Amino acid sequence: MRLQTNKGFTLVEMVTVIIILGILVVGVSSFVILGTRIFVESSSVDQVLSQSRFVIERMTRELRNALPNSIRVASSSDAQCIEFMPITASASYISLPIAPDSATDSGSVMLPAQGINLAHKMVIYPLSPAQLYQDSPSTTQGRIFDVKQLSGNQIEFNNALRFDEASPQKRYFIVNGAVSYCFLSRGDIRRYDGYGVQTTQPTPAQMGTGALMGQHVVNNLGSEEPIHYTPGTLVNNAVVQLSPRFEVNGQTFQYQHQVQVINVP
Template identity: 35%
Template sequence: MKQRMRKKSPGFSLIELIVVIVILGVLATAISSFIKFATQIYSETTARDQLVSSARFAIERLNRDIRNALPNSLRLTNSEQCLEFTPIIESTIYTDIPVAPEVAKNKISVIRFDKTFKSTWSVIVYPLTPNDVYPVAPSNSDKVHAVASIDETGDEWVITLVAEVLFSEDSPTQRLYFINESETVEYCLQNNSLLRNGILMAEDIYNTSPFEILAATLQRNAMVQMHFRFEKNNETVTFNNEIQVLNVP
């Protein structure tokens, strides 16, 4: 019997193995680069979206607050890193207030309004500067006066003040505002974060002098300019916004 010749199974040569390894290495590099760039694009897009969303939220809240600010109550504090102002609770038209050289009294008459009176309210007429709103001593103010009660009878209501007063001057539009002297709003840029009365509104802000106040003129109302530069994961978004203070004294 003839022994059958066994066929040897063909194997891989060293060159073939090296070629396969090189090809696999190239493919792995290409795939890893693709995954890396895709991940980087996703990360950058997410960071940019977060910055834009954070900025829009903060600026929209600022817009709402400033549009309800008492005229000429806006001021910069803390080395111009903070913007402070007094919000308006309610406003109305007055029909009678004591103005020099009249006799001082503790009652004034106004047109009726909607909100319910609270004991923390004060009235203010014709504020022209922040010093009228934030006097060094409350007793020095001739424009801000605490309210004791309101007689809500008929279309013309009578406001009784805590003390007899004499306003320094009339408002050209006879406008009277109600405020709470102890409740001011303050936006501050601290440690790259924007805070509203200590509550976090936005993060990752890397610039100084975020606020600028343009005083009112005969042609326009007061303006507040905001400058914010948001930075995160090598992404930068800059917001320059201008808000008009709609209320007039």
């Protein structure tokens, strides 16, 4: 009679297999963790890059559409803000009350394709921000006035008035308030609008919460301002230099972007 032998694994073999499998699992998991970490970090960097490109492009487009000589910049330890009046419409005027002519409450203009409504203000030949940013605009003479009514090509104002100076190209601009972009010390970039027109450039706290446009800005506002502005002259356009520096996951990148604001008379 033949005896059958039992086949199986010894304890030593099982322990050896467990040790080998453990080493393989540790190696594979380390590889997976490293790959996941690289993916997460690269995704974060890509997100900040996309976000920064968006805010720079958005600022560029809006600044290029800014009313000539409406740009002003204010800096503090908490924020640096650039404020301007976007042009809503523009066209030529036919006849308007302009000094030294007598003041009247109406004039004739060529209508812009964008149209004019009663929330708009008319501007002629602005030469400085001080002539535009007024809590209580002059009711009789100035460079910016509220529009009361528009009938055909006839425009009416709230009272008899006259503009300070004629445009060399007989051009008028239509605006509807101011817009600000602020670089905050905590690293945010915010856009503000709908806060009205104020003589003194408002701070972020005076303009509400604003819209978050970007994050991770690490400029030192005291020594490395992200905005540099060179006003326009009779022969040169205004220039806004944007140099925000972003940092994410230990990686730093900085923009050097220049925006020209055409000084159209």
